[in-house]
Amino acid sequence: MPGIYIHFPFCIKKCCYCDFFSITDMKNTEKFNNSLIREIRLYSEKLDSKPLVSSLFFGGGTPSLMKPEELELILNELKKHFQFSDDIEFTLECNPGTIEKSKLEGYKQLGVNRLSIGIQSLIPKELEFLERIHSPEEALKAIETGREAGFDNISTDIIFSIPGQKVKDIRYSLENLLKYKPNHISAYNLTFEKGTPLYNSMQSGKVRRNDDEVDAEIFEYVSDTLTDAGYEQYEVSNFAFDGKKCRHNLNYWNGGTYFAFGTSAHGYVNGIRYWNHKNLKKYFDLVEKDLLPIEGSEVLTKRQILEEKIMLGLRCEGLNMEEIKKEFQIDLIAVNQELINHLANEKLIENGNQHIRLTRKGYLLSDEVISKICAEISSVV
Numbered sequence: 001m002p003g004i005y006i007h008f009p010f011c012i013k014k015c016c017y018c019d020f021f022s023i024t025d026m027k028n029t030e031k032f033n034n035s036l037i038r039e040i041r042l043y044s045e046k047l048d049s050k051p052l053v054s055s056l057f058f059g060g061g062t063p064s065l066m067k068p069e070e071l072e073l074i075l076n077e078l079k080k081h082f083q084f085s086d087d088i089e090f091t092l093e094c095n096p097g098t099i100e101k102s103k104l105e106g107y108k109q110l111g112v113n114r115l116s117i118g119i120q121s122l123i124p125k126e127l128e129f130l131e132r133i134h135s136p137e138e139a140l141k142a143i144e145t146g147r148e149a150g151f152d153n154i155s156t157d158i159i160f161s162i163p164g165q166k167v168k169d170i171r172y173s174l175e176n177l178l179k180y181k182p183n184h185i186s187a188y189n190l191t192f193e194k195g196t197p198l199y200n201s202m203q204s205g206k207v208r209r210n211d212d213e214v215d216a217e218i219f220e221y222v223s224d225t226l227t228d229a230g231y232e233q234y235e236v237s238n239f240a241f242d243g244k245k246c247r248h249n250l251n252y253w254n255g256g257t258y259f260a261f262g263t264s265a266h267g268y269v270n271g272i273r274y275w276n277h278k279n280l281k282k283y284f285d286l287v288e289k290d291l292l293p294i295e296g297s298e299v300l301t302k303r304q305i306l307e308e309k310i311m312l313g314l315r316c317e318g319l320n321m322e323e324i325k326k327e328f329q330i331d332l333i334a335v336n337q338e339l340i341n342h343l344a345n346e347k348l349i350e351n352g353n354q355h356i357r358l359t360r361k362g363y364l365l366s367d368e369v370i371s372k373i374c375a376e377i378s379s380v381v
Contacts, residue, residue: 001052001054002054002256002257003056003247003248003252003258004056004078004258005059005260005266006058006074006262007061007261007276008058008062008063008066008262009262009264010062011024012095016129016197017159017193018196019195019196020061021061021264022060022062033066033073033074035288036074036261039287039293040074040078040081043081043261050082051259052082052083053084053088054089054247054251055089056078057091058093061093062093062094064092064094064099064103065098068109069106071112075110084111088113090114091116091155092114093116094117095117095132095133096117096134096141096142097134099141099142100145101145101148101149104145104146104151105149107149108150113151114151114153114154115146116155117142117156119157120132120158122136122177123172124136136176140176153244154184155186156177156184156185157186158174158187158222159190160188160189160222162190162210163210165214166218167218170222171221171225174226181241182241183240183242184238185241187222187226188237219364223360226239229241230242232245235253236316236358253312253313253315254316255305255308257270260274263276263277264276264278271300272298272299273297273298274297277295278295305328306328306330310332310374310377311374314357315366317357318356319332319356319357320354321355330377332373332377333351333356336373339376343362348365348369
């Protein structure tokens with residue numbers, strides 16, 4: 001079942017590592033919300049029915065800067081053109097430095113039932129390095145406030161392998177976070193994305209990233225610790241407790257349909273991937289002219305779709321070979337038999353009952369494993 005992604009681009013402060021589109025000038029928030037509503041209305045004119053969606057995700061930026069009454073106006077417009085399933089997963093990303101109980105209660109009344117809280121670290125010096133606006137105390141208080149506001153599905157983000165970080169540092173953050181029993185934890189290896197201040201600092205020599213051995217040691221510690229605490233690692237960076245997997249992201253990883261609205265938002269509908277303009281002025285100008293703010297689109301080829309299915313499947317819950325054979329008319333095991341045997345012998349994958357998935361060791365080398373499998377199919381697709 002399809003999902004909807006909304007990108008709210010405003011932040012109080014831009015973090016040094018973030019390559020998502022965001023701006024700190026808050027003066028155009030009302031204009032943005034009005035334009036977003038107009039964009040949804042414009043897009044609906046392309047629809048020949050009222051799609052039923054099972055997930056709604058407000059990301060950013062910092063959606064928790066929105067007032068409940070602002071969120072309500074956007075939801076009212078969405079409900080005119082989309083049907084929400086009875087058990088819809090409705091996620092809103094939050095920065096701990098912007099959370100208030102009354103605001104969360106307002107979100108809850110509007111149907112938000114999953115909070116995604118960007119904690120990132122519980123060590124002051126690491127938060128300072130990442131340029132976060134909150135303290136460790138505020139981060140943990142955000143979880144408490146979420147519970148008090150009635151949320152029983154709270155996800156938290158943690159970043160590991162921060163330059164200079166050791167296992168003892170991530171141990172401190174995880175041990176304290178686990179005391180609050182979040183339902184879901186996303187643990188991301190810090191990336192140095194081109195164009196970010198963090199990347200520029202690395203290029204100039206001001207910052208040195210951790211070497212691969214330290215990366216691997218920390219990743220294994222995170223995986224082992226969360227697994228031992230009862231969390232299921234259902235994707236390289238995602239861990240769910242008591243089955244609380246992120247339905248919205250699973251739809252992405254399974255190649256499902258998702259509609260997208262807001263600056264820089266990416267969607268995938270009817271085999272076509274599309275993305276909106278990042279420039280806020282361009283976004284406003286196009287919507288004011290009753291034009292969709294789409295910057296570009298592409299029709300994925302059969303090979304691209306297969307490669308994405310392999311990549312996303314292996315990073316997530318694995319590949320069903322019978323489904324791939326039926327959809328793409330290719331026997332992935334036969335094409336990759338020697339390679340698959342080698343990967344299984346090296347304990348990088350588990351191979352059984354027409355299903356292949358990465359092991360914990362395989363997750364460490366996921367990019368390499370996926371690249372090799374995709375290379376093997378080039379001659380037949």
